[in-house]
Amino acid sequence: MSKNHKRSCPVGRWQRRKEARPGEIIDAALELFCEKGFAGTRMDDVARHAGVTKGTVYLYFENKEALFYALVNEMVVPQVERAENMIANYTGSAASLIEILIKQWHENIIKTKLSGIPKLIISESGNFPELAKFYIDNVIQRGRRMMARVIEKGIERGEFIKCDPDYVSRVILSSMVFTAVWERSLASLDDETYDVEKFFDTQFEIMLSGLKKTK
Amino acid sequence: MSKNHKRSCPVGRWQRRKEARPGEIIDAALELFCEKGFAGTRMDDVARHAGVTKGTVYLYFENKEALFYALVNEMVVPQVERAENMIANYTGSAASLIEILIKQWHENIIKTKLSGIPKLIISESGNFPELAKFYIDNVIQRGRRMMARVIEKGIERGEFIKCDPDYVSRVILSSMVFTAVWERSLASLDDETYDVEKFFDTQFEIMLSGLKKTK
DNA sequence: AATAACTAACTATCTAGTCAGTTATTTATT
DNA sequence: AATAAATAACTGACTAGATAGTTAGTTATT
Known part of the structure; x- marks a missing residue:
């Protein structure tokens, strides 16, 4: 027929x-x-x-909330696992690993629609504390531990000065996450435009210069 | 009726x-x-x-939106002006001025309910672009220019290495603003607590060490 | 012809904004 | 000093409009 x-x-x-x-x-x-x-x-x-x-x-x-949960779950978890695998298999210097992590954050998060999720979680943390908690435990804390481990390794290798890896990790991550939030909220309204890549380069250069033993 | x-x-x-x-x-x-x-x-x-x-x-x-506008206007503008006056009258080193600015941010914004405003503006930027624009022009850009001028001064004085003051300013401010957003959104849900003051100290130490000519 | 993905019109509920009425406070009068 | 009248700050029940969620019916597909 x-x-x-x-x-x-x-x-x-x-x-x-x-x-x-x-x-x-x-x-x-x-x-x-x-x-x-x-x-x-x-x-x-x-x-x-x-x-x-x-x-x-x-x-x-099932409902609006279930849709919210689904999108966070679906979009985020694979990214975290990818990054953790990257780190586990890396053998180079701590400094170059940090550079790679920042570059990947730029490519895989900032440049994609995934950058919208941090802003979303932050905005709705008051209304969905359990979801926010899930995000903290499964994304933020894991990211923090990743970065801290890299810095710790840098100190052990004699590459970096003595410092608190946990706090240094927070400092680095804070401007990475903020960039995602910024790009998905106020960036488009700001007439003083900037180059995200140069922003990350600047951050990397100054921070690493401050962390390295020999200048 | x-x-x-x-x-x-x-x-x-x-x-x-x-x-x-x-x-x-x-x-x-x-x-x-x-x-x-x-x-x-x-x-x-x-x-x-x-x-x-x-x-x-x-x-x-008049209505809900007017209340939103009023609170942003009322709470924010005086703070910006206070900071600008502080900078104008300061005569010490650029590094110590940055330290003071960070300390004041901690005391006057982070520790007070004012820290809620950045999160609020970011969250609602999609629904109130004109308000967000107002905030960018009258708060963010002025803050950026303040910090950039301080760094520029540091370079001129031979205190800091040659760098792009605009981008360095963005890097420093990004983690300052992020801290406000964090404290008013996810911080209370995170069981890995931290000390905000130590966070700022760590940031200041590493960044300044990277910026200064002599280590 | 049977199945199930999908539609569209429906309802139940929620809330921004209104306004007629109530009451604290001030002013005028004795 | 006491009381009454006038004023305006404040209340709370109401309306109009919006939207989350439902379901009876329609249509693509097997």
């Missing part, structure tokens, strides 16, 4: 795409939640952005 | 305090907006926190 009659695609036609829908809905939610906040985003808008209607969204996610 | 009013509670005593109300309402709004976000905060709650009813809030502020 053949379909001979033409099927131009008039508005109102849709396809059944069970596999693709959840990902598309999560993408739409990420974009809108980051832009408008959780409470400020309408489920109707999420649906329209994903090319479906609201009913479909509720077909795949 | 209206039906018969119920007899209001005869025991609920209140006072007329025209002068104090706006400030109290703004304080309540700052606390709740920071905790719940703008959209997530009910005007009824703001009123109750301020010890009045919703009607009173609308007596002093």
Whole structure:
């Protein structure tokens, strides 16, 4: 049985795409939640952005909160694991490892829509403390430990001066995370533009110069 | 138009305090907006926190947005001016001036409820771009210029190595602002506690060591 | 013909903003 | 000094509008 009659695609036609829908809905939610906040985003808008209607969204996610949880879980965890594997297999100097970590943060987070998540978590931490807690335990703390271990290694190797790896780690990470938050919130409104790569280079250069034993 | 009013509670005593109300309402709004976000905060709650009813809030502020604007304007501008005056009258070294600026940031912003404002602006930048723009132009950029001028002075004096003052300024400020955001969002949920003062000391020490000509 | 992905219209609820009425306080009068 | 009238700060019940979540029905696909 053949379909001979033409099927131009008039508005109102849709396809059944069970596999693709959840990902598309999560993408739409990420974009809108980051832009408008959780409470400020309408489920109707999420649906329209994903090319479906609201009913479909509720077909795949129990409610608005479940969608929020799903997007954080889905988007973040793989990134952390990737970074941890990178570090485990690295054999070069601590300084060059820090440089690589910053570069990767730039490439894989700042330049992608993933940079929206820190802002989202921070914004909604008051309304979703358990989610924020999950994020802290599974992302922030792991990131902190990663960076601290690298610095510790640098000290052990005689590469860096004696310092508290935990606090130095926090200092480095704070401006990395802040850059993500900034890029997804105020950067586009600021007429004093800047080059993110040069920002990271500047940070790396000064911090490392302050950390290294021989200048 | 209206039906018969119920007899209001005869025991609920209140006072007329025209002068104090706006400030109290703004304080309540700052606390709740920071905790719940703008959209997530009910005007009824703001009123109750301020010890009045919703009607009173609308007596002093035209609407929810006006209240938001008022609190940002009221709370922030005096701080910026204070810092600018401080810098203008300072005669010591650039390094010690940076140290003082960081200490003052800690005392006057981080330790007070003012630290909630950066988080608030960042969270609501998507919904209130004009307000965010106002904040960028009147707070962020002025802060950036302040810090850049100090660094520039340090270079001119032969105190610091040659570097781009604008970018170094951004690096220093980014972790200062981030600390405010962090303290008002995720810090209380993080079981790995830390000492903010030691954080700033660590940052100051490493950055300055990287900036100074003689180590 | 059967299945299930998807739609669209519905409802239940929540809240920003309003306003008629209440009460603390001030001012005028005795 | 006591009392009444006037004023305006404040209340709380109300309305209008918005949106999270539901579901009966429609349509693509097998």
